[in-house]
Amino acid sequence: MRAILITGTDTGVGKTFITYNLARSLKERGVKVGCFKPVETYVMNVPEDGRLLATATGQEIEEVVPFTYRLPLSPRAGEIEEGKEVSLRELEGHFRRLTNKYELLLVEGAGGIAVPIKERYTYGDLARDWRLEVVIVGRAGLGTINHTYLSWFYTKALGLKLRGIVLNRFTGEDISERTNPQIIYEMTGMKPLCIRESNSLELPERDRVALLELVGL
Ligand SMILES: Nc1ncnc2c1ncn2[C@@H]1O[C@H](COP(=O)(O)OP(=O)(O)O)[C@@H](O)[C@H]1O
Ligand SMILES: [Mg+2]
Numbered sequence: 001m002r003a004i005l006i007t008g009t010d011t012g013v014g015k016t017f018i019t020y021n022l023a024r025s026l027k028e029r030g031v032k033v034g035c036f037k038p039v040e041t042y043v044m045n046v047p048e049d050g051r052l053l054a055t056a057t058g059q060e061i062e063e064v065v066p067f068t069y070r071l072p073l074s075p076r077a078g079e080i081e082e083g084k085e086v087s088l089r090e091l092e093g094h095f096r097r098l099t100n101k102y103e104l105l106l107v108e109g110a111g112g113i114a115v116p117i118k119e120r121y122t123y124g125d126l127a128r129d130w131r132l133e134v135v136i137v138g139r140a141g142l143g144t145i146n147h148t149y150l151s152w153f154y155t156k157a158l159g160l161k162l163r164g165i166v167l168n169r170f171t172g173e174d175i176s177e178r179t180n181p182q183i184i185y186e187m188t189g190m191k192p193l194c195i196r197e198s199n200s201l202e203l204p205e206r207d208r209v210a211l212l213e214l215v216g217l
Contacts (some may be wrong), residue, residue: 003036003095003105004163004215005127007113009138009147014168016049018137019108020201022215023056025208026104029217033057034102037065038091038126039117041110042072049108066094076116086117095130104215107132113151124158133163135214140170140177140194145184152188164214165192172196 006022008015019035026033035053043065050065057064067086069078079085098105109115109123113136116122127134134155138148148165155162165184170177181192193214195207203211 001099001103001105003099003107003130003132005107005109005123005132005134007109007123007127007134007136007151009112009136009144009151011111013137013139014166014195015108015137016052017201018135018166018168018195018211019106020052020056021203021208022211023053023106024202025212026217027057029212031217032103034059034098034105035064035108036095036098036105037108037110038095039067039069039075039078039086039110040065041069041075041078043068043070053106053108063098066091074111074115074117076118076121079118088118088121092130112147113154124154124160127155127160128158133161133215135163135166137166137168138192140167140180141174142176144176144180145187148184148192149187152190162190163216165190166195166211166214167192168195169197170194 006015006019023033023035035057037050040047040049047065047068050061054061054064069082071078071081113124114122136151138144184192193210
């Protein structure tokens with residue numbers, strides 16, 4: 001049984017999109033894959049990330065997302081403002097049930113790796129305590145070097161096993177996109193995987209195969 005945290009350099013970089021495509025591809029290969037979004041924020045009624053991920057795997061949304069907050073903020077901010085506490089014990093219980101049920105679990109974070117779930121407890125801490133492998137999703141274009149490097153640095157500082165770096169929404173139109181992969185490679189020793197801007201939710205086969213390779217399948 002393996003579990004991989006799909007984290008990002010920021011919110012809105014494509015974590016759900018990449019997780020969805022990975023889950024679809026794994027399922028097509030016959031892997032018993034589950035998705036898990038421990039806490040989803042900005043939820044009025046139905047958690048949207050959870051809903052999308054559930055369509056990829058056929059899970060119930062409640063199984064994918066056990067905790068929600070209404071505010072479009074970090075889970076810790078939701079806890080402060082909404083006064084509802086996430087129980088790490090319950091969260092871990094849910095995680096253990098899912099790891100027993102699936103061969104491979106894709107865990108989507110919220111925001112980035114240093115985002116707090118609770119006071120002094122980040123997604124990085126969660127990855128360490130649950131022994132999650134990590135995939136960092138960043139933007140392909142301008143502004144990504146600093147964010148990706150810092151995420152890589154924090155991941156390494158916590159002693160986590162980094163599976164790969166994805167530079168998402170590559171268009172070929174921004175000059176920085178051409179040099180970012182090489183520079184990030186020079187700085188981290190990891191060759192980032194570039195995923196192109198897609199006009200559909202389903203990535204083309206080539207990108208899907210590359211994502212499977214990134215997670216070692
Ligand atoms: N490679 C891509 N091509 C086209 N649209 C993308 C791509 N990656 C992400 N998106 C879109 O960008 C938006 C933000 O992505 P999302 O996965 O929700 O980010 P996150 O989960 O990191 O907050 C969504 O509308 C998503 O469909
Ligand atoms: Mg998301």
